[in-house]
Amino acid sequence: MKVTLLTHTPEPEKIVAAAARCCYSNDDPNNLLDKMTDEKAAKFLQKLNDLGHQSPIEHVSFTFSISGVSRALLAQITRHRLASFSVRSQRYCGFDKADFIKPPSIANSNVENIFDEALIETKKNYDALIDAGILKEDARMVLPNAAATSMVLTMNARELLHFFSLRCCTRAQWEIRDLANEMATIVKKIAPNLFAKAGAACVQLGYCPEGSFSCGKAPSLEKLLKAYNNN
Numbered sequence: 001m002k003v004t005l006l007t008h009t010p011e012p013e014k015i016v017a018a019a020a021r022c023c024y025s026n027d028d029p030n031n032l033l034d035k036m037t038d039e040k041a042a043k044f045l046q047k048l049n050d051l052g053h054q055s056p057i058e059h060v061s062f063t064f065s066i067s068g069v070s071r072a073l074l075a076q077i078t079r080h081r082l083a084s085f086s087v088r089s090q091r092y093c094g095f096d097k098a099d100f101i102k103p104p105s106i107a108n109s110n111v112e113n114i115f116d117e118a119l120i121e122t123k124k125n126y127d128a129l130i131d132a133g134i135l136k137e138d139a140r141m142v143l144p145n146a147a148a149t150s151m152v153l154t155m156n157a158r159e160l161l162h163f164f165s166l167r168c169c170t171r172a173q174w175e176i177r178d179l180a181n182e183m184a185t186i187v188k189k190i191a192p193n194l195f196a197k198a199g200a201a202c203v204q205l206g207y208c209p210e211g212s213f214s215c216g217k218a219p220s221l222e223k224l225l226k227a228y229n230n231n
Helices: 012-022 029-035 038-051 055-059 071-077 112-131 136-142 157-167 174-190 201-205 221-230
Strands: 002-008 061-070 083-087 148-156
Touching: 002 174, 012 029, 012 038, 012 055, 055 148, 055 157, 061 071, 061 157, 061 174, 071 083, 071 148, 071 174, 112 136, 148 157, 157 174, 157 201
Parallel strands: none
Antiparallel strands: 002 061, 061 148, 083 148
């Protein structure tokens, strides 16, 4: 897996802070942005985090190049609808033997040969269909979820935080969790105040919302409320 930040809204923290300040000021938004220093932006973003005022963070976006991921991951990530995707097409792009993603649980097991043999057979069948004159758009039907793909992905900051809350969780599937953690690491370097709480829901909320599915590393809301009531 390779994840690269291609571009992002310039001075994202100042943009968000100025947009949020606009809600509480009679001043012109241009003036608010001109007056916004890094220190003021950091302070105002802390206030937004404390208030849970998230709509202003939709004004900034981040665009990533993502390669070496599976079609299984693609099926998951496209459920995040507030995002833009440009994905390598199986209709027009050929398929190489190396274009498979192998899960670590299989690579580190004694049944790895089963996986490898299945993919060798898949590649042979795909090539046979192509050689027989079948179009790529139809031959691709034999390809598995392990088929590799690449994409360009754009999300605004609010959707990124939502994405992280679900996909950085230990309950998320390993591949999309690795992707989410890598993306979170990248954006924190660009906008550390904006993404101060970027991570699983327990990191953002201070408790785990997963109920009985919790990994147990963070307290549940019920436990926090019980402790609060006992005090």
